[in-house]
Amino acid sequence: MSVTTTAGKLDVRPAARPKANKMFNFGPVAIGWGVLLAIYVGLRLYQQAFAFEYGLDSTTPEFETYWVTLFNIEIPLIFGTGFVIWTYLWMTRDRNLAAIKPEVELKRYFNLVAWFMLYTFSFLWIASFFGEGDATWHQTVIRDTALTPSHIVVFYACVPMYIVFGVGSLLYATTRIPAFANGYSVPLLMAVVGPALILPNLGYNEWGHAFWMTEEIFSHPLHWGFSFLGWTGLALGGVLLQVVIRMSQLLKQLSPVESVRAK
Amino acid sequence: MDSDVCKLRIGPFNMHFAGYQPKANGNTEFCEDIPATGNTIIVMDAIDSELRNIPIEVRLIEDTGDKSLDEGTADGSQLNSVTMLHLPSKIYETGSIPIEFNFTHAGKYVGLVTAGDKGQYTSRFPFSVGIEKTSYGIYVLVAGVILLGLGFYKYAGRARGMSRPQGEQG
Amino acid sequence: MRRLVNRWLVCLFTASGLFTASSLLTASGLVAAFVPLPVAAHGERATEPYIRTRTVHWYDVTWSSGSIAANDEITVAGKFRLFSDWPDAASLPDLVFLSNGSPGAVLTRVESYISGIPARQSARGLKTGKDYTFKLVMKGRVPGKWHLHPVLNVHGAGAIVGPGAWVEVTGKQSDYKEPLTTMTGVKIDDLQTYGVARAQMWHFGYGVLALLWLLWWLRRPLIIPRWLVTQKGREDLLITSTDDKVAAALLVTVLLVVIIGYKQTVEEFPNVVPLQAGFVKVPVPPNVPEAASIEVKNAEYDVPGRSLRMDVVITNNTDRPIRVGEFMTAQLRFINKDLPAAVESIDPSFPKDLLAGAGLKVGSDSPIAPGESRSTTLDATDAAWEVERLVSFLSNVDSRVGGLVFFYNDQGERHMSEISGAVVPVFTQLGSKVSTKAPEILNARVD
């Protein structure tokens, strides 16, 4: 698989181009995707092996061993890693954003998009893959605890995972890109905070299931909070516009059209 | 029942007509156009209760186009030559007259129902069997769809023309 | 440009391929590789004890076999009593569905009945204080060892799980077939795959159309150039007359495909019925007079002793002497082992883990004469209280317990009565109000 894509190298049509044109490096994204894919596939295989086997009765010691342990490991591990990444992003922030060169700024916009490539990828797994898998679980077996083998994966592994990348995207933009450092981007905040609120929304879900909602109807109003918070993803449209506005200025600045006309 | 298209009038009385082809078409009910040849069940139901008390005679004939046949002017032998099925006069207490018949070839047929002790009320209802009814609905729909596409395309051309005279607004 | 497109497409396809491949791997590979192993219970232990001891009491439940081949049938049959002292937290059994607990579709349903009435649909009109019979006919599908429970889903109360027995399904999953003939004579070879390829074919066709439309737009300069051109008001550049033609042609194509496809489908399936959803009404069984009435004077649960002890007054309303034979609650059966008729009532197919080892100790076990009111104690001691998590009335809002008591008369006839009352948890013998010979029983448990 070709992972590096350089605009300059691949371009055959225009004349010679300096090497500095490489704006985007696909490598880190590919690695990120690979790691995430391995984690998600691993979790799915774990479910295949142990969900029905040890996950049906939350009172058994096997449940404790196979599922509660996973829960106890994944939460600190994912948030811990996230905390390290966030701290790193903050500590290595650009302390002189005013002096940034247009070329560097453009590259950082590309990097921001790379963050979004990871953020949206990680969101896909809860929204689609494990999300409907949760329906399979709860409509098939009898719910006996809030921490079911399905919830331990979809809520407590997948949700923290995309929060790590969401907050990472927000921090990257804020600490390295002038426009996002000089003002809070409303759509970016929405696109990061909205989906992150799915984690506290679980409280509503479990509360409802504990007190008045014994059977699983997926489209029950009790679950609408997930859909509603999912809609905040639309706000990435606003972020895209912010990025496009600034990038189009930078593109013209870095490669003015006059040089073409002169040719 | 007012808008029932499968209604027969016999003198002052009304009957409901229904055709079924259980083998070919399951429970679907047909009116005057029975789609296929083969085993067919025709059921006539008395809507007016008076019909339950008077004898009814039923005859299925091939439609030769000669109306005199069923208006009783022709002699009986001629009528018998085109008759395919004849149910002699009888009182139907349930109000329902079921007829089972195997139509071997497609064509136009006529049902003749005679009611009353002296056969004073008669009804004639033509129907067809196995004749492909040209349904224009689907063609109208297809034509409508194509017109819709064309209409939209014309409309779109107008919109494009409006943005072409370039107003270079920064 | 083209090479760039190609490279990117390769990347995209590789990524999506990896994604799909991993899903398929898990879907198919592991299903085949999955080694069938015993599966534990179905979470009924986490159901609150006031639901498990005071809603549906299953009794006389039998399993026709402990091991079947795939595609073979097994019958679970028995009775259930809807408890009179139904807890407030659960809705009354006005609307129920007879089901079974199993991990996915490992066993399939063939037939099911409540009081002899077919129960494909949900049933209405069940009353508390009444007894109903049930029958579930299941068919083995996935090889493995599965716990098969009858389950009564009560609308608003959830799944109320009955006793579960291990059933082993042998053979291969491919032995399982579900052929069906419709009322119009259409023969369906296997319901598991029927219509799947047809739906996939249509969805694939729709998908190709959609993909072509997306590629039509995505192949050209997209985000920044189009935004800049929009800012200049030059929409005519962004949507050309060719685009309009393509869009109009696509619209016409979509509509024609749907109209003609629909027309042909209607002709292909002239006989269709809507989903059949009406509820069935189950007749109310006649009143059976209680052979003996039981009044609970005191009831306590001895936490360290794993023992439920009750001071009761039993009044014999029959004309023959009776003895207490069994106390049953939450599928646990405490048998009075001193009474042969009660011991004989245990069906060999009944799961051993639901029979309390020490059984039931009755304080005054001599026959109760007709018309006599007898004060006695009932003592049900077993670790099962803890294993089955039946002691969380320590942490529940409703600390009442209930169950069924079976009596036998001198001719071996069985009678049944409900028992229910508040239960007080005690932690030491000192707090005990119930006048049993508690220490002896504790010793018996240690034995």
Added chain:
Amino acid sequence: MNKNDALILQSAELSPQAAQWSRTFDYLIIVVGAFLVWSVTYISQLLLAGDWDFFIDWKDRQYWVLITPTVTIMMAAGFQAIFWKLFRLPIGATASLLLFLVGVWIVRYHSWYGMAYFPLSLVIPGTCLMSAIALDAILVLSRSWLITGMIGATLYGLLFYPSNWVAIAGYFQPVEHMGSMASVADMIGYIYPRSGTPEYIRIIERGTLRTFADHAIWVSAFFSGFVCVFSYYIFWFIGSFACNPKFVAVGTRFKSAFGGSGKPAAAGESA
């Protein structure tokens, strides 16, 4: 690159180098956009109308026909608004429903079939893909969200039932079972037990709908088209609102973390 593409680049005043960078950016946005559209459409539909989509014995004449289009058009309209308003790209609805369909089939295989042993015939999905293509095509041709909402959204609701009936009609043939009639779909739902999903939980037509000479489905389809109009407008506005590139000024302490006051917010409220 054809003539029109060159004209666009020329009008955008992008040099070949800038166009090159911009094209790289395009590809990245296609990937981000695909993941975003896929996941947001999915989570929205899953918890608003998922049950009807999961099971064949939920696909009734009254609610399935009404609710599924009403819900799927939400994200179709939202993404259509974003892509059309910003870039005049009429692909939002098609992308939303195509990716959703792909995702649904992946999950049906991995989860329902792969984990819980359900046959695929139980979990045949419905799709609004044909409706979505028509919606996008009408947006291009009309250039107007108002007309698209009126005609396109009505059509969106109307097309749902016939475009799915072609795929699932066979499941509604009658079967006799235990002395009563059921559809094949009912039988599939009965035979493959779902312990957490009792029969009464189905939100489906329980009464009769003797309207339009028994054409109950078309009554639902028409009503669906009507509700889709409102659903479309509401989510078109939400999509438009989501495109607001607003920055809110930060305090000086925050600015000092990045070396003083910095440049004035470069990408301001220009759109």
